[in-house]
Amino acid sequence: MRWDLKHAKLSVRIYTIVCIIWIAFWALVSLAAAVALDGLAGAVSALIIFGLFTVPLTVPLYILKRREAAKIGEIQQPLPVDPYLIAAREKLRSIERYCKGDVSVAWGPVVTMAHDAPISIMHRLVIDAKGPEGIKIIEQWRTERKPHLSTFIKALREWGVLTDDEVRDLEILRDLRNRIVHEDYHPSREQALWAYNTVRSFAKRHYPNIAIST
Secondary structure (H helix, E strand, C coil): CHHHHHCHHHHHHHHHHHHHHHHHHHHHHHHHHHHHHCHHHHHHHHHHHHHHHHHHHHHHHHHHHHHHHHHHHHHHCCCCCCHHHHHHHHHHHHHHHHHHCCCCCCCHHHHHHHHHHHHHHHHHHHHHHHCHHHHHHHHHHHHCCCCCHHHHHHHHHHCCCCCHHHHHHHHHHHHHHHHHHHHCCCCCHHHHHHHHHHHHHHHHHHCHHHCCCC
């Protein structure tokens, strides 16, 4: 019994092989009975014999397979994310609804959300780069009223977290958002989609489990 518990997978394989051999044996017996008895009565008798001696044997195997599938499903579930990444994911989902036409408004809010999403992501990048000290750094920026995109970009670039291409795209996004907020600029759909795709790629590179797969 202890050996069976310790080698559960091997036990299931052995049991499966035994079931196949057993079913094949009774299939031959049932076929022989059907031929010997001939007619409808013989076929029915053969099916009854086959069912009585094979179906009960497969029930434990079915239960084991269901349990194994359930365990695999639990393992494959995505890991929970923290509040920073949840905020970024919600912004990405909101942008997706705009892009699909579920929300009919100007494209400015899309760019604004696309600007805010990487800030949430970069909160986590700071913590990953600096550990517990990263939280103190973020708190200091809040105290100094500097939790802006440019502040995060500068620090993460100095720490080697961001690539030059990421810095370039994030700076373009920051400038586009500032024009919308401060200059009453109205972006086009193409500009909004560029902002969305830029942020989605940024999220996918650093934290794939929050990226929207569209």
